[in-house]
Amino acid sequence: MYWSHSPRTLTERLTATSAVDTRLRGIWLALARLAWAAMAGLALLLFVLGIPARYDHIRNLSGDDAIPTGWTPATIRAALAQLGLSTDFRAIYFVALAVLVAVGALAVAVALVWRKSDDWLALFVSVFLLTLGVWPTGVIPALVVSHPEWWLPNQIVSAFVLIGFLFFCLLFPDGRFTPRWTRLPALVWSLLLFVGVVSPLFTSPYVWLDQLLLAIGLITGVLAQIYRYRRVSDPVQRQQTKWIVVGVAGLVLTVLVFVGLLPMLVPALYQSTPLGVLFEMVAFGVGLFGAFLFLPLSVGIALLRYRLWDIDLVLSRTVVYGLLTVGVLALSALVVGALGALFQASGNGVIALLATGLVAALLYPVRTRLQHGVNRLIYGQRDEPLTVLARLGRRLEATLAPDVVFPQVVETVTQALKLPYTAILLREASEFSVVASSGQPPRDPVTLPIRYQGELLGQLQLAPRTPGEAFTTADLRLLDELARQAGVAAHAVELHTELQRARERLVIAREEERRRLRRDLHDGLGPQLASQTLTLSAASKLLRTDPAAAEELLAEALTHAQTAVSDIRRLVYGLRPPALDDLGLVGALADQAARYSASGLRVTITAPDEFPPLPAAVEVACYRIAQEALTNVARHAQARWATLTLAVDAPGATLTLEVEDDGCGLPTQVHVGVGLTSMRERAAELGGTCVVEAASGGGVRVYARLPLSS
Numbered sequence: 001m002y003w004s005h006s007p008r009t010l011t012e013r014l015t016a017t018s019a020v021d022t023r024l025r026g027i028w029l030a031l032a033r034l035a036w037a038a039m040a041g042l043a044l045l046l047f048v049l050g051i052p053a054r055y056d057h058i059r060n061l062s063g064d065d066a067i068p069t070g071w072t073p074a075t076i077r078a079a080l081a082q083l084g085l086s087t088d089f090r091a092i093y094f095v096a097l098a099v100l101v102a103v104g105a106l107a108v109a110v111a112l113v114w115r116k117s118d119d120w121l122a123l124f125v126s127v128f129l130l131t132l133g134v135w136p137t138g139v140i141p142a143l144v145v146s147h148p149e150w151w152l153p154n155q156i157v158s159a160f161v162l163i164g165f166l167f168f169c170l171l172f173p174d175g176r177f178t179p180r181w182t183r184l185p186a187l188v189w190s191l192l193l194f195v196g197v198v199s200p201l202f203t204s205p206y207v208w209l210d211q212l213l214l215a216i217g218l219i220t221g222v223l224a225q226i227y228r229y230r231r232v233s234d235p236v237q238r239q240q241t242k243w244i245v246v247g248v249a250g251l252v253l254t255v256l257v258f259v260g261l262l263p264m265l266v267p268a269l270y271q272s273t274p275l276g277v278l279f280e281m282v283a284f285g286v287g288l289f290g291a292f293l294f295l296p297l298s299v300g301i302a303l304l305r306y307r308l309w310d311i312d313l314v315l316s317r318t319v320v321y322g323l324l325t326v327g328v329l330a331l332s333a334l335v336v337g338a339l340g341a342l343f344q345a346s347g348n349g350v351i352a353l354l355a356t357g358l359v360a361a362l363l364y365p366v367r368t369r370l371q372h373g374v375n376r377l378i379y380g381q382r383d384e385p386l387t388v389l390a391r392l393g394r395r396l397e398a399t400l401a402p403d404v405v406f407p408q409v410v411e412t413v414t415q416a417l418k419l420p421y422t423a424i425l426l427r428e429a430s431e432f433s434v435v436a437s438s439g440q441p442p443r444d445p446v447t448l449p450i451r452y453q454g455e456l457l458g459q460l461q462l463a464p465r466t467p468g469e470a471f472t473t474a475d476l477r478l479l480d481e482l483a484r485q486a487g488v489a490a491h492a493v494e495l496h497t498e499l500q501r502a503r504e505r506l507v508i509a510r511e512e513e514r515r516r517l518r519r520d521l522h523d524g525l526g527p528q529l530a531s532q533t534l535t536l537s538a539a540s541k542l543l544r545t546d547p548a549a550a551e552e553l554l555a556e557a558l559t560h561a562q563t564a565v566s567d568i569r570r571l572v573y574g575l576r577p578p579a580l581d582d583l584g585l586v587g588a589l590a591d592q593a594a595r596y597s598a599s600g601l602r603v604t605i606t607a608p609d610e611f612p613p614l615p616a617a618v619e620v621a622c623y624r625i626a627q628e629a630l631t632n633v634a635r636h637a638q639a640r641w642a643t644l645t646l647a648v649d650a651p652g653a654t655l656t657l658e659v660e661d662d663g664c665g666l667p668t669q670v671h672v673g674v675g676l677t678s679m680r681e682r683a684a685e686l687g688g689t690c691v692v693e694a695a696s697g698g699g700v701r702v703y704a705r706l707p708l709s710s
Contacts, residue, residue, distance in 0.1 A: 022121040022175040029118055036123045040109065040130050043157050046150065047102055047134040050143030051095060057142050058091035068270070068280065075272035082274045093281055097289040098137035104293045105133020108300035121175040128164035129296040135161045136292055152198065159197040162214065163190045169221030173240045173302070178228045182220065189217055240302040247298030254291035258283070405493050406436035409486050413462070414438045416482075417475060421445065421463035424486060432459055439463065446471065448483045452491040460486055502685070520571055528564045532557050576616070577623055585611065585619050589626055589644060596634050603630065607646040614655065618706050621682040622646075622657050625690060628675045629659040629702040637663025639699060648708075654688075655706045661699040666692075679704070 024032050056062075061073040080086060109126035116122035134140065135157060144154045170177050170186055177183040193213050229241050263270045269279045406424045414422045421439035425432035435458075442463040450458040460483050464471060471479065539553035569578075579588035586607045593603035614622075626644060633642045639661035647656045676692055679702070683690035688706040695701040 023118050024120050025118070028120075032120050032123050033117070036113070036127050039127045039157075039160060042153055043127075043131045043134050044106070046140045046143060046153055046157060047137075049147075049150070050139040050141075051099070053146040054098065054137075054139045054142035055091050055095050057145070058094055059087050061087060068272075070270075071272040076277065079272055079274045079277040083278060085277075090277075090281065094285060095139075097285055098139050101137055101289050101293045102134045102139075105130050105296040108296045109133075111300060121171065124164070125168065125172070125299065128161070128168055129299055131157055131161050131164065133292070133296050137289070155198045159194045162193060162197070162217065166190065166217040166221045170224050172225075172244070173233075173237050178224060178232050182224060185220075189213065189220075193217065243298045243302035247295040250294050250298075251291040254287050258287055405489050406486075409482070409489055410436045410438045413460075413479075413482050417478070418465055419462055420465065421461070423461040424450070424458060424490075425461060426458040426490065427456060448479055450483055450487045450490055452487040457487055457490040457494070506685070517571065520567070525564055525567050525571075528560050528567070532560045532564070535560065576620060580619050580623060585614065585622060586646065588623055589646075592623075592627055593630065593644065596630060599634055601634050601639060602641040603644060604641065605644045605646075608648065612648060612708070615708065617686060618655055618708060621686055621688075621706055622655060622704070624682055625679045625702070625704050626657060626659060628679050632675060633659070633661045633663060633700070637661050637700060639663030653708055655708055657702075657704040657706070659702040660695050660697070662697055663699045665698050666694050666700055 061067055061076055067073065067076065077087060080090060109130040112122045112126035112129075140154050140157065144151050166186055166189065170182055177186070196213065225241065225244075229238055233241060268275065269283075270276055410422045410424055413419065419439070421437070421441055423434050423437035423441065423445075426435050441461070445461040445463055448460040448462070449456055450460055460479070462471075462479070535553050535557040539550040539557065542550040542553065577588060579591055582588075583591060586605065590605055593605060596603055630642065630644070633639050642659060642661040645656075645658040645660075647658075648654070649656065679692070680690045683704050683706060686706050688704060690702070690704040692700065692702050
């Protein structure tokens with residue numbers, strides 16, 4: 001098994017395939033790096049300076065973002081006390097989450113710059129991700145509240161995040177404005193938004209202009225990415241876009257659940273009770289901050305090393321848990337409402353906990369079925385190898401024609417794993433030729449060997465579900481089994497083909513023999529008998545008038561009759577040696593060996609006393625192979641003696657013939673002539689084998705095995 005993927009990273013492929021060179025040189029590169037350092041340094045400076053202020057706000061429960069809506073400092077302190085916690089712990093906890101998000105975004109930004117420090121697109125995306133990681137954590141706004149003199153830098157960072165989002169959507173992933181006409185509107189929109197953010201222009205009653213600009217930018221960016229995905233992006237860039245979709249979808253879904261749906265469905269979780277405080281710290285805090293962290297991570301994966309990850313697996317889990325979340329929330333609302341109505345205690349935290357546990361127990365089997373359905377939609381039946389193999393087995397059982405077997409295998413693999421391309425190649429000499437395929441072949445297909453008992457018969461070529469995606473362990477396990485089944489099918493087709501060729505050779509040999517007999521009878525024996533008829537007719541006319549002439553004609557007819565008898569014997573001998581019928585196999589071989597004694601070759605025959613009834617074809621093949629072997633010994637071996645051994649394997653299934661001599665042995669380069677080919681073909685016609693090799697004593701050994709039953 002070998003893999004044919006290019007080892008280049010996605011960013012390198014993007015640079016190689018893009019029509020726009022996003023690399024910078026000279027003064028432009030220095031200016032770009034300086035701008036990157038200025039914006040990244042400003043964002044990090046504001047974040048670091050804002051950490052103490054954010055800690056004080058949360059600890060002292062001061063500020064709108066430190067106290068959830070509807071809560072009071074007293075109720076929060078009371079709930080924390082019941083949980084055995086303090087406001088200091090809560091402050092440290094939320095500040096640590098903010099620092100974790102900022103560090104994650106910083107790590108992605110540094111990785112991008114480290115790998116592509118001369119690429120303006122990488123510089124822009126890295127600083128955008130960095131500001132996106134530090135901006136929504138609440139640390140910088142806390143700094144502005146405590147130190148108003150930092151208001152303008154904060155507005156600059158905020159404006160860069162909003163403007164950067166639009167430009168990110170318009171430029172990602174190749175650095176070109178798509179569609180092209182969006183370049184000028186984007187510049188005008190950015191200028192208006194920047195002026196509105198860093199100046200009091202869009203204050204009340206003109207705040208709606210600011211919101212309108214934000215909505216226009218958001219919609220424009222989303223539509224630009226949709227247009228690019230459907231009309232412009234190649235398969236590699238679409239894979240990048242999937243990661244962005246996962247990051248944005250995760251963030252939007254998290255905000256929708258924790259900010260929109262849960263407060264309406266389970267209001268007890270958002271009250272200033274011990275349960276509400278615990279939910280805020282564990283579920284709300286980790287979920288929301290984790291979603292903000294996952295967005296820069298998904299962008300970093302899309303730009304750097306996405307092909308080491310399984311994007312479709314992430315999509316599968318996202319779909320599953322997204323649907324489950326909606327189901328849990330809906331069912332939770334029903335259960336909470338029912339229990340509240342039953343116990344007249346709506347909003348009670350204990351009831352909410354009981355409802356959540358009940359919902360989890362009820363939805364566990366639903367989760368399993370839903371996960372199975374989504375996996376099957378994305379991966380096919382890779383998690384059901386027995387089902388796939390059983391289906392392939394049933395198709396192969398019902399398929400006997402060689403031209404249908406391989407298309408059935410290709411169709412099964414393609415449907416089972418949802419692959420865009422599958423092909424089977426069979427080996428012919430030193431090359432591989434396609435015998436069945438489905439889909440359009442990719443540039444770099446994945447190739448698996450098709451073997452049977454260690455012998456390479458062909459190849460199974462596959463295309464991943466998306467370009468650049470690597471097959472998972474589950475995929476490879478199923479593909480190995482399918483390749484093994486394909487090897488069995490290929491071997492069966494090869495045997496079927498060899499059988500068909502053997503039948504064709506048999507029919508051809510039969511017809512050639514009939515043609516030879518017809519030619520010999522028509523051209524040889526027929527004219528001889530016709531001439532005898534004329535000769536005898538003439539002799540009968542001359543018998544009374546010219547006895548001497550009639551006697552000469554009768555003598556001539558007698559000669560022709562003797563010649564005809566010889567021709568008939570020759571024809572009969574060509575069909576089957578008469579000695580086999582007169583003397584049997586051993587006697588015929590002994591008679592043949594006696595003819596070589598005059599040349600000084602001593603032949604010894606060893607055979608069992610009694611033979612089982614031998615098929616006529618086996619007798620003829622054995623006789624002809626022995627005859628050819630002894631002829632070769634007499635002509636080429638310069639041997640003094642030869643041994644001929646016959647044996648029947650118990651329980652009488654195979655006749656073995658061995659001819660060995662003490663001659664000069666095989667030459668260095670063996671020329672396969674008509675005789676050696678004839679011996680092997682005679683054995684192969686009966687399903688046996690014939691081997692010509694060097695003997696242990698220095699001569700040549702001919703060993704043939706002939707099955708006695710079909």
